[in-house]
Amino acid sequence: MLEEHRTSxxxxxxxxxxxxxxxxxxxxxxxxxxxxxFQLLGLLHDQGTTGQQELGQVMGVDPSVLVTLxxxxxxxxYVSRQRDPADRRRHVVALSPAGATHLAAAAxxxxxxxxxxxxxxxxxxREQLRQLxxxxxxxxxxxxxxxxxxxAADQC
Amino acid sequence: MLEEHRTSxxxxxxxxxxxxxxxxxxxxxxxxxxxxxFQLLGLLHDQGTTGQQELGQVMGVDPSVLVTLxxxxxxxxYVSRQRDPADRRRHVVALSPAGATHLAAAAxxxxxxxxxxxxxxxxxxREQLRQLxxxxxxxxxxxxxxxxxxxAADQC
DNA sequence: TATTGTTATACTCTATAACTATA
DNA sequence: TATAGTTATAGAGTATAACAATA
Numbered sequence: 001m002l003e004e005h006r007t008s009x010x011x012x013x014x015x016x017x018x019x020x021x022x023x024x025x026x027x028x029x030x031x032x033x034x035x036x037x038f039q040l041l042g043l044l045h046d047q048g049t050t051g052q053q054e055l056g057q058v059m060g061v062d063p064s065v066l067v068t069l070x071x072x073x074x075x076x077x078y079v080s081r082q083r084d085p086a087d088r089r090r091h092v093v094a095l096s097p098a099g100a101t102h103l104a105a106a107a108x109x110x111x112x113x114x115x116x117x118x119x120x121x122x123x124x125x126r127e128q129l130r131q132l133x134x135x136x137x138x139x140x141x142x143x144x145x146x147x148x149x150x151x152a153a154d155q156c
Numbered sequence: 157m158l159e160e161h162r163t164s165x166x167x168x169x170x171x172x173x174x175x176x177x178x179x180x181x182x183x184x185x186x187x188x189x190x191x192x193x194f195q196l197l198g199l200l201h202d203q204g205t206t207g208q209q210e211l212g213q214v215m216g217v218d219p220s221v222l223v224t225l226x227x228x229x230x231x232x233x234y235v236s237r238q239r240d241p242a243d244r245r246r247h248v249v250a251l252s253p254a255g256a257t258h259l260a261a262a263a264x265x266x267x268x269x270x271x272x273x274x275x276x277x278x279x280x281x282r283e284q285l286r287q288l289x290x291x292x293x294x295x296x297x298x299x300x301x302x303x304x305x306x307x308a309a310d311q312c
Numbered sequence: 313t314a315t316t317g318t319t320a321t322a323c324t325c326t327a328t329a330a331c332t333a334t335a
Numbered sequence: 336t337a338t339a340g341t342t343a344t345a346g347a348g349t350a351t352a353a354c355a356a357t358a
Contacts, residue, residue, distance in 0.1 A: 007286070007290060008266065008267075008270060008286075009270060009274065009282060009285055009286040009289065010176050010179070010180055010266065010269065010270035010273055010274075011176075011180065011191060011194075011195060011266075012286065012289040012290065012293060013169075013172060013173050013176040013285075013289060014173050014174075014176040014177040014180055014191060015173070015195075015216070015293075016169060016173060016289055016292055016293060016296060017169050017170050017171070017172060017173010017174060017176060017177065018170075018173060018177070018348080018349085019296050020166050020167075020169040020170040020173060021170040021173070021174070021324090021325085022324095022349095023166070024166055024167065024170055025324080025325095034324085034325085035167060035170060035325095036325080038167075039167060051339085052339075052340065053338090053339065053340085060171075061326080062326070062327055062328085063339075063340065063341085064326090064327075064328085064329095064340090064341075064342080064343095065325080065326060065327080066340090067340070067341060067342080068325095084339095087334080087335075087338095087339085088333080088334055088335085088339095089333070089334045089335065089338065089339040089340070090334095090338095090339060090340085091339075091340065110164065110166065110167075111164075113166065114164060114165060114166035117166055117296065118165065118166075118292065119295060120291055120292055120294060120295020120296065121288065121291060121292060121295075125288055125291065126165060128284070128288060129165055129169075129285070129288045129289075129292070130163070130164075130165040130168065132277065132281055132284060132285045132288070133165065133168040133169060133172055133285075134163060134168065135276055135277060135281065136172055136274065136276055136277060136285070137168060137171075137172060138276060139275060139276020139277075140172060140175050140273065140276065174325080174326085177347090177348085178326095178347095181347080181348095190347085190348085191348095192348080207316090208316075208317065209315090209316065209317085217349080218349070218350055218351085219316080219317065219318085220317085220318075220319080220320095220349090220350075220351085220352095221348080221349060221350080222317090223317070223318060223319085224348095243315095243316085243357080243358070244316095244356085244357060244358085245315065245316040245317070245356070245357045245358065246315095246316060246317085246357095247316075247317065
């Protein structure tokens with residue numbers, strides 16, 4: 001039971017996650033985005049116009065955090081917020097054409113950062129890791145169902 | 157190239173790493189430890205008395221961070237700091253018997269937290285994930301060689 | 313001068329609580 | 336009253352820069 005303290009999966013995941021967050025931030029900072037803002041633009045791109053409450057649930061983020069993410073995005077014109085006529089309390093968020101363009105550029109930078117982050121893994125290991133993380137995400141995220149139904153997780 | 161924004165391995169690793177860090181912190185807080193302090197005690201346990209500079213390098217942490225980790229540990233008597241007679245600038249850190257006892261209790265709590273964190277993975281998947289993270293750690297950590305030589309990584 | 317450890321300060325990401333406006 | 340969004344504040348984890356003591 002000795003010698004295992006430094007190789008527990010939980011601590012490894014926590015610390016390597018920090019390293020990953022740092023690299024993604026460095027990559028996105030050049031595009032004036034944070035990793036969470038990139039994720040947000042990606043979500044809007046993938047699933048279209050969405051209410052803020054639903055966005056927060058899917059991202060697993062507090063509504064107050066969402067506001068701090070959205071404000072600069074709206075100021076830069078990457079995102080628009082409109083009141084829902086049916087329920088004027090709701091704000092409906094949409095990705096603008098400029099936002100889509102910006103997302104594409106940032107996605108390129110993120111891919112480069114990930115290629116460097118995972119340079120120690122071959123392509124098969126990297127895909128294996130991604131699949132394991134997807135399974136883990138489905139059980140860890142308290143809020144939302146995974147985007148892929150388990151039997152068809154290959155085509156994610 | 158659509159629909160992949162939310163499932164990139166890098167972002168998954170970053171976000172799940174945050175979740176892991178939260179769970180470990182919750183587990184260790186009951187023992188008045190942080191995840192990093194647990195890692196520090198584990199390192200001292202595994203490799204014995206060590207200088208602060210080397211500790212910081214192995215953990216991939218700034219020396220100033222190490223100070224804030226060590227101060228409470230020393231105040232609680234889990235760790236001792238002594239000047240190196242050969243080079244009086246160096247502080248040599250050792251795990252105390254009380255620290256070893258405390259580490260064992262905290263390790264139990266961490267194991268429970270990890271079992272719950274990885275409850276969505278079976279034992280084979282969890283070990284697979286741990287091996288992938290070990291490989292990744294070796295290439296990501298700029299500072300130190302991995303504790304296991306690659307050909308014999310099974311017995312970690 | 314260079315190095316070890318320390319202190320002070322600031323930054324990133326996130327959460328909690330109180331507030332506004334709509335329902 | 337209850338809900339959607341906002342604001343203000345606080346917390347954890349980390350890094351940078353300036354400093355003291357020692358080499």
